[in-house]
Amino acid sequence: MENTVKDPQKLPGWGIDANPENDPTYPMRERMNVSQDPDSKHRPDALQPVDIELLKTIERPNVSAVFGEAAPPTGLSGMIRRFAFNYSESHYGHWLPLLLADRVNVVEGVLEDLAHGHVPNIFAEKGYKVEWEHNRTAFVTKMATIALVTTGAILLLTRDKDKDYKRKKNSYKLR
Amino acid sequence: MLAMDYRGPKRVRATQKPMPEIKHPQDAIVRVTRSCICGSDLHLYNGNVPDTRVGSTFGHEFCGIVEEVGPEVTKVKVGDHVIVPFNVACGECHFCKQGMFGNCHESNTQSSAVGGIFGYSHTAGGYNGGQAEYARVPYANVGPTVIPEGMDPDDAVLLTDVVPTGYQAAEMAGIQPGDTVVVFGAGPVGIMAARCCWLFGAGRVIIIDKEDYRLEFARNYANCEAYNFEKDMDDPVVFVKKTTDFMGADCVIDAVGAEAAGNAMQTITGRKLLLQAGSTTALHWAINSVKKGGVVSIVGVYGPTDNLVPIGNVLNKGLTIRANQASVKRLLPRLIDHVQNGIIKPKELITHRIPLEEVADGYRMFAAKLDNCIKPLIVFPTKI
Numbered sequence: 001m002e003n004t005v006k007d008p009q010k011l012p013g014w015g016i017d018a019n020p021e022n023d024p025t026y027p028m029r030e031r032m033n034v035s036q037d038p039d040s041k042h043r044p045d046a047l048q049p050v051d052i053e054l055l056k057t058i059e060r061p062n063v064s065a066v067f068g069e070a071a072p073p074t075g076l077s078g079m080i081r082r083f084a085f086n087y088s089e090s091h092y093g094h095w096l097p098l099l100l101a102d103r104v105n106v107v108e109g110v111l112e113d114l115a116h117g118h119v120p121n122i123f124a125e126k127g128y129k130v131e132w133e134h135n136r137t138a139f140v141t142k143m144a145t146i147a148l149v150t151t152g153a154i155l156l157l158t159r160d161k162d163k164d165y166k167r168k169k170n171s172y173k174l175r
Numbered sequence: 176m177l178a179m180d181y182r183g184p185k186r187v188r189a190t191q192k193p194m195p196e197i198k199h200p201q202d203a204i205v206r207v208t209r210s211c212i213c214g215s216d217l218h219l220y221n222g223n224v225p226d227t228r229v230g231s232t233f234g235h236e237f238c239g240i241v242e243e244v245g246p247e248v249t250k251v252k253v254g255d256h257v258i259v260p261f262n263v264a265c266g267e268c269h270f271c272k273q274g275m276f277g278n279c280h281e282s283n284t285q286s287s288a289v290g291g292i293f294g295y296s297h298t299a300g301g302y303n304g305g306q307a308e309y310a311r312v313p314y315a316n317v318g319p320t321v322i323p324e325g326m327d328p329d330d331a332v333l334l335t336d337v338v339p340t341g342y343q344a345a346e347m348a349g350i351q352p353g354d355t356v357v358v359f360g361a362g363p364v365g366i367m368a369a370r371c372c373w374l375f376g377a378g379r380v381i382i383i384d385k386e387d388y389r390l391e392f393a394r395n396y397a398n399c400e401a402y403n404f405e406k407d408m409d410d411p412v413v414f415v416k417k418t419t420d421f422m423g424a425d426c427v428i429d430a431v432g433a434e435a436a437g438n439a440m441q442t443i444t445g446r447k448l449l450l451q452a453g454s455t456t457a458l459h460w461a462i463n464s465v466k467k468g469g470v471v472s473i474v475g476v477y478g479p480t481d482n483l484v485p486i487g488n489v490l491n492k493g494l495t496i497r498a499n500q501a502s503v504k505r506l507l508p509r510l511i512d513h514v515q516n517g518i519i520k521p522k523e524l525i526t527h528r529i530p531l532e533e534v535a536d537g538y539r540m541f542a543a544k545l546d547n548c549i550k551p552l553i554v555f556p557t558k559i
Contacts, residue, residue, distance in 0.1 A: 005379075005380075005399065008378070012516075013374045013513065017346070017375050018350075018351075018352055018375050019375070043281065046247065048198050054284055055297070059286075066265075066281065066291070067283070067284045067301060068300045069303075070297065089286060101226070102227055103222075105229045109182050120182065120188075121188075125182055125535050126186055126535065126539065128539070130539050130540045131545065133545075138543075
């Protein structure tokens with residue numbers, strides 16, 4: 001690959017937006033004439049009704065005029081999220097529980113699917129079809145690693161502890 | 176309606192969901208005609224953005240046809256085909272009045288740092304996004320902009336985020352005619368940023384990434400120099416210094432954000448263990464390779480503050496290191512002109528068209544950089 005650059009000044013639009021004053025993008029208070037905005041606390045006339053459970057940052061006094069309702073807090077993850085919103089965005093207590101809640105929420109999502117009689121198709125949801133088509137070696141390596149780790153974990157968890165104990169005991173006897 | 180449905184890290188599907196409803200007098204319901212998967216969506220997809228709840232629909236890059244409007248909507252009407260900027264912005268608050276539509280104070284209850292963003296977790300307002308047949312669009316008098324006569328919707332959909340973000344990255348870099356600019360990251364935004372640097376009169380533009388196919392694309396699309404940090408150099412910072420007569424670049428753009436490769440420690444602590452705001456490798460390189468008195472422009476998205484510096488909030492709040500979410504609405508008139516005059520050709524970025532039903536494959540393809548994917552476009556059953 002060669003880095004041969006054509007004369008940039010012949011490119012369409014070269015220098016078309018050059019700003020002779022090199023004016024920073026922000027703050028734009030002077031440019032937009034709002035440096036002493038008397039209406040800085042202005043709120044829209046209409047507010048979206050709060051008809052769902054909405055978690056609110058403690059860094060502002062009110063609810064914004066509109067908000068999303070993608071997935072209100074539910075279950076154990078919801079409890080963790082409510083706890084997180086006791087802390088400001090400047091605190092570990094806010095972000096770390098939210099990350100934990102997200103992971104708990106994934107398990108809740110699977111359980112919810114099963115409760116509705118739907119077995120999630122993990123293979124399809126992870127888009128493994130295209131990985132198989134376009135990146136087969138990496139895909140096979142990944143699957144083999146997962147299988148190996150899973151088998152190892154199962155063997156470790158299901159090993160016969162009595163047998164281990166007896167083996168140890170016998171080895172003591174031999175001494 | 177059919178919609179993308181987040182089920183957990185690296186798990187999504189298309190599923191039937193209830194139709195969105197008008198919740199506020201300035202709401203509109205839009206039937207989506209084009210929607211993209213954005214590099215920023217991959218932060219959500221990988222489970223790196225806190226408060227990304229199972230059941231959410233992603234998608235902040237979309238355009239569509241207005242199907243229904245609230246009683247106070249006057250600027251668009253049913254039947255208009257509109258570009259929907261990724262920011263949810265009221266247009267009237269203290270910040271919107273400064274053109275900071277990415278920092279609206281009346282669109283996000285769940286965080287004070289970032290404004291509302293479609294389909295971008297509850298941290299960004301909890302809105303469902305446009306990777307769905309229909310989407311609720313609040314403040315329809317402010318954001319949605321009618322696609323001009325004759326503009327290809329494939330061009331229009333990229334004006335919702337990629338083009339303005341790339342353009343604003345170059346704008347914030349404060350480029351003086353003749354300046355040398357380094358762009359870290361050859362994803363769609365980095366490529367667009369490199370292209371836009373020329374519009375501000377750059378004298379030399381260098382883009383650095385680790386994927387050869389993206390570098391080749393950038394070299395052709397943005398007419399810039401392109402280098403692979405794994406193959407062409409030992410250390411990107413030293414490379415930039417050497418190639419700028421040991422001064423450093425005049426301006427550096429970080430178009431990577433939290434998913435940066437190139438540093439094992441950052442990858443483990445930032446991307447895998449989530450102990451800091453993602454991997455900040457590109458930001459380190461940007462700060463260290465710019466010259467003294469130079470400008471670092473950040474558009475790469477970073478996570479929250481489990482480390483010492485809340486760099487994500489520097490971006491989200493638009494603080495003066497020159498970093499911000501793009502203020503799409505402010506930039507749209509000029510960018511529409513550029514597209515119509517053939518100066519910027521956004522749709523050339525689109526490399527893949529994925530049916531909504533196969534959205535999981537689209538995410539996997541984009542995230543794993545399969546099949547030389549630069550920009551995937553989601554297509555809908557009724558193509559317009």
